[in-house]
Amino acid sequence: MGKKFIGLCACTMGLAHTFMAAEALEQAAKEKGYDVKIETQGTDGIKNKLTPQDIEEADIILHAVAVTPEGMDRFEGYEIYEVGLQDAIKNSKGIIEEIEEDLGIK
Amino acid sequence: MKTFKKEYVLLNVDISTREEAIAFIATKASELDISNDRDKTELDLWDREREYNTAIGDMIAIPHTKSPSINFPVVLIIKPKDIIDWYGENVNLIISFLSPKKNTNNIHLTMLSKISRKLVNEEFKTTLSESNDIDLIYEMIMGALNS
Numbered sequence: 001m002g003k004k005f006i007g008l009c010a011c012t013m014g015l016a017h018t019f020m021a022a023e024a025l026e027q028a029a030k031e032k033g034y035d036v037k038i039e040t041q042g043t044d045g046i047k048n049k050l051t052p053q054d055i056e057e058a059d060i061i062l063h064a065v066a067v068t069p070e071g072m073d074r075f076e077g078y079e080i081y082e083v084g085l086q087d088a089i090k091n092s093k094g095i096i097e098e099i100e101e102d103l104g105i106k
Numbered sequence: 107m108k109t110f111k112k113e114y115v116l117l118n119v120d121i122s123t124r125e126e127a128i129a130f131i132a133t134k135a136s137e138l139d140i141s142n143d144r145d146k147t148e149l150d151l152w153d154r155e156r157e158y159n160t161a162i163g164d165m166i167a168i169p170h171t172k173s174p175s176i177n178f179p180v181v182l183i184i185k186p187k188d189i190i191d192w193y194g195e196n197v198n199l200i201i202s203f204l205s206p207k208k209n210t211n212n213i214h215l216t217m218l219s220k221i222s223r224k225l226v227n228e229e230f231k232t233t234l235s236e237s238n239d240i241d242l243i244y245e246m247i248m249g250a251l252n253s
Contacts, residue, residue, distance in 0.1 A: 012157070013154065013170060013171070013172055015170045015172065015203045015205060015215075015218065015219075015222070016160075016168050016170055016203060016222045016225075017158075017222075018219075018222075019219040019220075019222035019223045020162070020222050020223065020225050020226050022223070023222070023223035023224075023225075023226045023227075024226040027226065040219070042215070042219055043172060043205060043212075043215050044212055044215035044216045044219060047216075066158075089162070089226065090163070
């Protein structure tokens with residue numbers, strides 16, 4: 001099975017930055033060979049919701065948030081990386097590479 | 107009610123500051139019956155702007171709000187005549203998302219989110235920034251909304 005990257009994006013309005021960050025992370029993670037699933041908690045509700053199975057299978061779990069997201073209990077006991085939305089939008093690839101280094105993922 | 111139409115593309119607009127841009131968006135939203143309260147729309151756009159500068163780089167700003175003054179979700183595309191000083195960042199393309207306050211699981215909001223997603227695509231941004239062709243801009247935004 002390939003490596004799996006999951007993310008959760010949320011911001012106060014949920015109109016713009018949430019989705020820009022989600023797209024930037026999705027593209028960068030795909031480019032690096034991951035199976036990707038990104039949940040967005042935006043103004044249109046929770047989309048692409050991460051299941052306990054997604055979380056269990058994930059090699060990397062990243063939250064790009066400006067607010068405390070809903071359903072945090074799902075992630076209890078797992079190692080979660082957290083970044084700001086601006087960082088995720090501007091430097092998605094760099095963030096993933098840093099996490100890979102931290103976790104020793106090749 | 108439509109999330110986007112040609113009337114929502116405003117080219118060659120005579121605005122030169124962020125203040126004028128926000129005021130212009132509120133006035134246009136009112137004229138186009140998107141807003142039922144021009145001043146409230148302006149105020150709520152400013153609330154967001156103060157919290158977080160909406161310039162996103164590449165000379166693009168995305169002023170947006172969820173406001174009780176907005177009747178239905180729309181996107182406005184605004185091109186100023188000259189470069190705007192957007193709180194220290196140069197801006198020549200404004201993409202403004204306006205949404206009602208209460209509105210979850212709405213198909214139109216999901217459509218708007220697709221434009222946000224496109225804003226990490228360099229080619230999309232460059233073409234949109236460089237074009238002054240209303241038909242091309244309209245097609246690009248419609249394409250993104252329906253992607």
